[in-house]
Amino acid sequence: MNLTLRIWRQKNSNTPGQFVEYKADDISPDMSFLEMLDIVNEGLIKRGEEPIAFDHDCREGICGTCGMVINGVAHGPLGATTTCQLHMRHFGDGQSITIEPWRARPFPVIKDLVVDRSAFDRVIQAGGYISVRTGGTPDGNAFPIPKPDADLSMDAAACIGCGACVAACKNASAMLFVAAKASHLNILPQGKPEKDRRVLNMVRAMDEEGFGNCTVMGSCEAVCPKEISLDFISRMNRDYLKALWRRK
Amino acid sequence: MGEVRDSTMRLDAKIPSGPLAEKWSRHRNHIKLINPANKRKFDVIVVGSGLAGGSASATLSELGYKVKCFCFQDSPRRAHSIAAQGGINAAKNYQNDGDSVYRLFYDTIKGGDFRAREANVYRLAEVSVNIIDQCVAQGVPFAREYSGYLANRSFGGAQVSRTFYARGQTGQQLLLGAYQALAKQIEAGGVRMYPRAEMLDLVMIDGNAKGIVVRDLVTGEISSHAADAVVLATGGYGNVFFLSTNAKGCNVTAIWRAYKRGALLANPCYTQIHPTCIPVSGDHQSKLTLMSESLRNDGRVWVPRNKGDHRAPGEIPKEERDYFLERKYPAYGNLAPRDISSRAAKEVCDEGRGVGPGGRGVYLDFADAIERLGLNMIRERYGNLFEMYERITGEDAYKAPMRIYPASHYTMGGLWVDYNLMSNVPGLYVIGEANFSDHGANRLGASALMQGLADGYFILPYTIGDYFATGRPAKPSLDHPEFKKVEEEIARRTNKFLSIKGHRTVTEFHRELGKLMWDKCGMARNEAGLKEALERIPALRQEFWEDVNVLGDGNELNQSLEYSGRVADFMEFAELLVLDALTRDESCGAHFREDHQTPDGEAMRDDENFSYVAAWEYQGLDTRPILHKEPLVYEEVHLAQRSYK
Numbered sequence: 001m002n003l004t005l006r007i008w009r010q011k012n013s014n015t016p017g018q019f020v021e022y023k024a025d026d027i028s029p030d031m032s033f034l035e036m037l038d039i040v041n042e043g044l045i046k047r048g049e050e051p052i053a054f055d056h057d058c059r060e061g062i063c064g065t066c067g068m069v070i071n072g073v074a075h076g077p078l079g080a081t082t083t084c085q086l087h088m089r090h091f092g093d094g095q096s097i098t099i100e101p102w103r104a105r106p107f108p109v110i111k112d113l114v115v116d117r118s119a120f121d122r123v124i125q126a127g128g129y130i131s132v133r134t135g136g137t138p139d140g141n142a143f144p145i146p147k148p149d150a151d152l153s154m155d156a157a158a159c160i161g162c163g164a165c166v167a168a169c170k171n172a173s174a175m176l177f178v179a180a181k182a183s184h185l186n187i188l189p190q191g192k193p194e195k196d197r198r199v200l201n202m203v204r205a206m207d208e209e210g211f212g213n214c215t216v217m218g219s220c221e222a223v224c225p226k227e228i229s230l231d232f233i234s235r236m237n238r239d240y241l242k243a244l245w246r247r248k
Numbered sequence: 249m250g251e252v253r254d255s256t257m258r259l260d261a262k263i264p265s266g267p268l269a270e271k272w273s274r275h276r277n278h279i280k281l282i283n284p285a286n287k288r289k290f291d292v293i294v295v296g297s298g299l300a301g302g303s304a305s306a307t308l309s310e311l312g313y314k315v316k317c318f319c320f321q322d323s324p325r326r327a328h329s330i331a332a333q334g335g336i337n338a339a340k341n342y343q344n345d346g347d348s349v350y351r352l353f354y355d356t357i358k359g360g361d362f363r364a365r366e367a368n369v370y371r372l373a374e375v376s377v378n379i380i381d382q383c384v385a386q387g388v389p390f391a392r393e394y395s396g397y398l399a400n401r402s403f404g405g406a407q408v409s410r411t412f413y414a415r416g417q418t419g420q421q422l423l424l425g426a427y428q429a430l431a432k433q434i435e436a437g438g439v440r441m442y443p444r445a446e447m448l449d450l451v452m453i454d455g456n457a458k459g460i461v462v463r464d465l466v467t468g469e470i471s472s473h474a475a476d477a478v479v480l481a482t483g484g485y486g487n488v489f490f491l492s493t494n495a496k497g498c499n500v501t502a503i504w505r506a507y508k509r510g511a512l513l514a515n516p517c518y519t520q521i522h523p524t525c526i527p528v529s530g531d532h533q534s535k536l537t538l539m540s541e542s543l544r545n546d547g548r549v550w551v552p553r554n555k556g557d558h559r560a561p562g563e564i565p566k567e568e569r570d571y572f573l574e575r576k577y578p579a580y581g582n583l584a585p586r587d588i589s590s591r592a593a594k595e596v597c598d599e600g601r602g603v604g605p606g607g608r609g610v611y612l613d614f615a616d617a618i619e620r621l622g623l624n625m626i627r628e629r630y631g632n633l634f635e636m637y638e639r640i641t642g643e644d645a646y647k648a649p650m651r652i653y654p655a656s657h658y659t660m661g662g663l664w665v666d667y668n669l670m671s672n673v674p675g676l677y678v679i680g681e682a683n684f685s686d687h688g689a690n691r692l693g694a695s696a697l698m699q700g701l702a703d704g705y706f707i708l709p710y711t712i713g714d715y716f717a718t719g720r721p722a723k724p725s726l727d728h729p730e731f732k733k734v735e736e737e738i739a740r741r742t743n744k745f746l747s748i749k750g751h752r753t754v755t756e757f758h759r760e761l762g763k764l765m766w767d768k769c770g771m772a773r774n775e776a777g778l779k780e781a782l783e784r785i786p787a788l789r790q791e792f793w794e795d796v797n798v799l800g801d802g803n804e805l806n807q808s809l810e811y812s813g814r815v816a817d818f819m820e821f822a823e824l825l826v827l828d829a830l831t832r833d834e835s836c837g838a839h840f841r842e843d844h845q846t847p848d849g850e851a852m853r854d855d856e857n858f859s860y861v862a863a864w865e866y867q868g869l870d871t872r873p874i875l876h877k878e879p880l881v882y883e884e885v886h887l888a889q890r891s892y893k
Contacts, residue, residue, distance in 0.1 A: 028529075028530055028532060030530055030532075030642075031530075031532045032640075034534065038532070038534055039532060042753055042755060042756075045753045046753070046797075048799065050799050053805055053807055055322060057328070057497050058328065058496075059534065059537075060331060060493075061636065061639075062330055062331050062417065062419075063321075063326040063328070065321065065322065085636070085639045085640070086639075087639065087642070110466055111804070111805040114805060117322060117323065118322070121323050121325070121431065121443075124428065125431040125432075128428060128431060129429065129431055129432045130385065130387045130428070131432060132385045134306070134310060134705045134706070135378070135705075137381040137382050137384070137385035138385070139381055140383075140384040140398055140412075141342060141397050145392055145396050146392075146396050147396065150389050153387075154414060154421075157421060157424065158420075160420075161323065161325060184387065185387045188387050190386070191387050
């Protein structure tokens with residue numbers, strides 16, 4: 001299949017970017033979206049033009065490195081998928097595809113489609129952990145955890161930290177990410193002792209990074225490659241209110 | 249290159265004395281400790297932030313050491329450990345099915361085809377139980393029974409159920425546990441994290457590892473970092489085959505640079521080919537995707553009995569199918585170890601009975617399991633894997649069998665380390681997949697996660713103190729001229745890449761190298777093919793340095809430049825891998841020499857001549873490296889032909 005691509009090119013964070021049009025010819029429907037970009041890049045290098053920079057690593061949908069807005073949708077049209085797991089069979093011959101980086105103030109563009117998501121790491125550093133040291137822990141079976149709780153925690157823990165939720169949100173809110181990360185630990189008995197501190201500190205860090213507010217429109221859930229549920233946002237709001245109350 | 253020069257130098261693995269089961273506890277009781285107040289006087293550099301590097305950084309920092317951790321990814325949470333699906337082994341015997349530390353130890357030694365160091369493996373099995381406790385305390389959401397207790401599954405090469413898992417994302421969850429522990433220490437000021445930073449060289453001062461030189465991948469800035477010890481946790485080199493299940497960024501650079509500075513590289517020819525990957529779909533293929541081996545618990549592997557049978561799988565009656573793993577290995581069936589299953593798949597495809605495009609594939613069929621357990625149970629166990637399969641192939645594996653084919657997955661070889669996980673270079677430690685120590689010639693499923701976390705949480709944090717306490721190494725200083733010298737070498741290399749302006753892209757060279765390695769030094773190897781590869785690799789390398797085209801500048805984010813450096817190192821490393829494969833004139837585990845097989849096609853070891861670790865010492869690119877042999881002495885187990893029949 002043959003495609004027309006409009007791709008965001010930006011030299012670095014200080015230089016304004018622009019869309020540039022490229023042709024992608026003889027694309028196989030079995031290629032992944034990133035393999036299609038590989039082919040485009042090989043062609044660019046052959047012509048002496050600088051290839052398009054984009055982040056990627058595992059290419060199997062788990063590392064959370066890749067991510068681009070494809071025709072206005074974070075990670076593209078398929079739903080419940082990362083960009084690397086999106087295959088060209090979901091596009092039509094002759095189609096035009098617009099490709100942009102995540103656009104959110106807390107995620108400044110580094111180059112082309114590459115953005116800086118270190119704000120997420122700082123939110124985790126503010127409290128997204130259980131303060132246990134290595135060693136001296138009780139036997140893994142010392143405390144049974146009801147299966148539904150373990151499963152729900154796992155649903156939240158499945159978040160890959162790709163940032164699609166932020167990119168899709170008109171307010172650039174990180175609520176789905178932060179809620180997933182906080183809930184993963186807050187649901188488990190091991191996470192209970194630090195539950196209040198955790199949610200207060202993570203939300204504070206989220207605000208300090210400049211992420212916007214949540215108006216529960218659900219765009220985040222719609223693009224989340226791991227289908228993290230909006231319910232976790234409600235849960236975090238509840239945990240947050242309780243923590244505020246208890247702090248008083 | 250001339251003849252192999254065997255060294256007479258004896259490699260001292262520093263294995264503690266005493267009975268096998270007591271070695272580690274005795275050692276821990278005798279190694280020197282550092283006073284808590286003095287620990288903060290020691291700087292430790294950790295390169296890599298996967299299970300090994302992340303857990304080591306967090307733990308060393310908790311103990312009080314000043315840690316700098318480097319990773320090339322944009323966040324330490326993205327290291328390739330994240331992609332491990334199936335699980336982590338531990339000798340908990342929660343299932344009451346006869347498991348024990350000894351049995352896990354024995355299975356690992358046997359799985360490694362008796363080419364691993366006994367004492368290291370026993371210790372690994374011993375600390376495996378602590379890992380599970382640690383991870384549960386960190387909040388890793390392992391799968392549980394309705395009772396609330398931890399669930400297990402079985403894995404290849406074992407007859408007990410000892411694998412702990414978190415759906416099909418065990419690596420992700422364990423890595424997040426280590427990452428969170430690391431985040432806690434970053435917040436506390438104990439670890440300084442350098443994401444998007446790639447180690448380009450090791451700095452040696454007076455024969456000791458004293459620091460590294462790093463490129464900031466965003467600004468291109470080259471900087472030096474000094475430390476009292478350097479820990480490499482930089483993973484494996486499976487991408488030497490171009491197509492592998494490794495993440496695209498995985499590379500050999502850190503360990504190769506260390507090798508060129510004097511560290512010994514051991515057993516590079518032990519490369520594992522994983523049997524259950526999604527087959528190649530065309531020339532555009534950029535990487536291969538693994539389907540967790542846990543699928544073999546319920547999936548049955550087969551091909552048509554007759555050559556050239558192109559009917560759809562559902563139209564082939566049972567009696568015209570060949571369930572070749574069940575037929576050849578009745579005791580283990582579809583759970584035969586990885587190397588054996590991979591070769592069996594290759595064999596039936598070579599016979600012309602392979603399925604799918606190009607005939608390079610075999611079926612992994614769940615129809616019987618769905619009938620036995622119901623669709624919901626299968627969905628519960630493997631739902632995400634079935635989804636992943638559908639996403640990539642466009643096929644629904646609940647309705648038709650999956651197609652799978654072996655792919656490069658894990659590398660057992662790596663830098664040589666002693667029992668303390670220190671290389672022969674004082675102050676240079678190597679942990680996780682980057683070292684060679686625990687898996688022998690073949691790794692069992694669900695053991696990579698175990699080793700990474702064992703090294704990082706429970707072994708290195710003890711052993712590194714002994715080096716600081718006994719070695720009393722001189723304080724490192726960035727003023728030493730060696731740092732400047734290495735920085736200048738790197739700058740020259742960068743300029744060289746950018747100035748060649750040839751005709752071929754880095755990817756084209758990498759693809760060509762990978763194909764050569766896969767054809768001549770992949771799942772099956774022979775003397776003629778290896779010799780041919782040894783001639784072709786230097787020629788390809790020369791062509792690379794004359795004709796590669798790397799655009800852009802050194803002082804910005806430049807992915808082609810990053811990639812060119814990694815491929816340049818693969819071009820050198822590949823030759824050592826092949827040399828090792830040629831020198832090891834026997835078959836063992838994943839290293840299968842066609843010239844050494846039993847009449848029924850199994851690997852034929854030569855214990856008399858090859859029961860050693862091959863540790864290579866660099867002598868310059870055009871000189872054959874020196875081979876040092878560490879004899880493998882078995883006090884506890886009896887060497888036997890590995891049989892899974």
